[in-house]
Amino acid sequence: LIAGSGKTKSGHGPSTAPPPGMAAAKPPAASAPPSPAALLRPKVVSPSPPPAPSGIRPSDSERSKEGEGKVLALINPVPGRAPWMPVAIAEAKLRRGELEITLQDKINYHVEVDDGLKAMDGPSNAWCAAFVNWCLMQAKYPIENLGYPNRKVAKARAHGFYEVDGPKEKSEKTPPKVRNPLFVELDRPIYGAIAMVTSRQGHGRHVGFVYAKSGDEDLILLGGNQRSQIRFSAFAKNLRTQVMVRNKNGKAEIRKSGSSSYLKYFIPIAYYEQSKKDLVEPGLNEENVVSLNLILGIPPEKPGGKKGGLSEDIS
Structure with a gap:
C-alpha cells in the first residue's frame, strides 16, 4: 500500500550539525538489524505527563453511516x-x-495551531504536521518553542519534530538548527509515537501517529494529509531495496517493494517517563489497513487505480 496525498511539496535540507552533547543521527542501512530497545537520550529529566483531556470529541455517529451497523468503536x-x-x-x-478541499471549510488544522498557513488544499499546504500538533495541543501538550525564531512555521513542518531553528548569537547571521527540545527521539516504535517518514538524506517528509503493525517490515500510521484525508496508511520502517523476479512467462515482476524512506520516532518530553514503561510492551498489534479504513467509511483502492505518493513536508 502506498500511502499519502500524491502531492509533491518542497522541503529544506536537513541540518548536519547536531546540538551540543548529541551525536548526529544517521539513517539506518537497508540491511541494518532492528534498533536496540534504548532511548537515545536516557538522561532527560522531565515532568510527569499531563492527564488525558476530559473534553475529547466523540464521533458524530457510533455506527457506520452506510447502515451496515459496523461499530466505529x-x-x-x-x-x-x-x-x-x-x-x-x-x-x-x-x-x-x-477530503481536504471540503474538510478545511469545517476545520483548518493550520489555523487551529497557528502555523501561519491559511489553507489545507494545494501543493504548498501539507497539513500532516499541523494535524499531529493539533492532536497534541488538544491533549494539553506544548507544541511551540517560545522565543525561538520561525517557531510558528515549525509547527507546519514534518521535520520540525526533529529539528527547528534555535536562538542565534549576535555573531550568527542565521539561526542554527537544533533538536526540538519539546520532543525526545526513541530507538523503536511504541503505540502513539510520532513517526516521521524520513528520506535517505535524513529529512522529514511526512508525519503521523504509530497505530499498529502491518507485517514485519511496515507500520500503520494514523495521520492527516494521507491521500488528502485523515486515514490509516502503511509505511516502511527501514530503507529497503526493491526485489524483482521473472514469472513463468519471463516477464519481470516486483516480488518485494522497495522504500526510499524510513521512520524516526518521537514522543513529547513530558511523556518520557511513561514511554520507558511502554517500551517494555510497545502495544502494537497486527492490523489490516484496508479493514481499518473501511471502519472509517474509506473504501479500498480500485484495482489498477492511481496510487498516491507520500505527503511531503513544506518549505
Whole structure:
C-alpha cells in the first residue's frame, strides 16, 4: 500500500550539525538489524505527563453511516497510553475520510495551531504536521518553542519534530538548527509515537501517529494529509531495496517493494517517563489497513487505480 496525498511539496535540507552533547543521527542501512530497545537520550529529566483531556470529541455517529451497523468503536485507543491518541481517533471517526478541499471549510488544522498557513488544499499546504500538533495541543501538550525564531512555521513542518531553528548569537547571521527540545527521539516504535517518514538524506517528509503493525517490515500510521484525508496508511520502517523476479512467462515482476524512506520516532518530553514503561510492551498489534479504513467509511483502492505518493513536508 502506498500511502499519502500524491502531492509533491518542497522541503529544506536537513541540518548536519547536531546540538551540543548529541551525536548526529544517521539513517539506518537497508540491511541494518532492528534498533536496540534504548532511548537515545536516557538522561532527560522531565515532568510527569499531563492527564488525558476530559473534553475529547466523540464521533458524530457510533455506527457506520452506510447502515451496515459496523461499530466505529472497534478502533479504540489503548487505555493509559498516549493521551493524544483518543483525540486523533475521535477526529478520524468524525471526519470519515473527507477530503481536504471540503474538510478545511469545517476545520483548518493550520489555523487551529497557528502555523501561519491559511489553507489545507494545494501543493504548498501539507497539513500532516499541523494535524499531529493539533492532536497534541488538544491533549494539553506544548507544541511551540517560545522565543525561538520561525517557531510558528515549525509547527507546519514534518521535520520540525526533529529539528527547528534555535536562538542565534549576535555573531550568527542565521539561526542554527537544533533538536526540538519539546520532543525526545526513541530507538523503536511504541503505540502513539510520532513517526516521521524520513528520506535517505535524513529529512522529514511526512508525519503521523504509530497505530499498529502491518507485517514485519511496515507500520500503520494514523495521520492527516494521507491521500488528502485523515486515514490509516502503511509505511516502511527501514530503507529497503526493491526485489524483482521473472514469472513463468519471463516477464519481470516486483516480488518485494522497495522504500526510499524510513521512520524516526518521537514522543513529547513530558511523556518520557511513561514511554520507558511502554517500551517494555510497545502495544502494537497486527492490523489490516484496508479493514481499518473501511471502519472509517474509506473504501479500498480500485484495482489498477492511481496510487498516491507520500505527503511531503513544506518549505
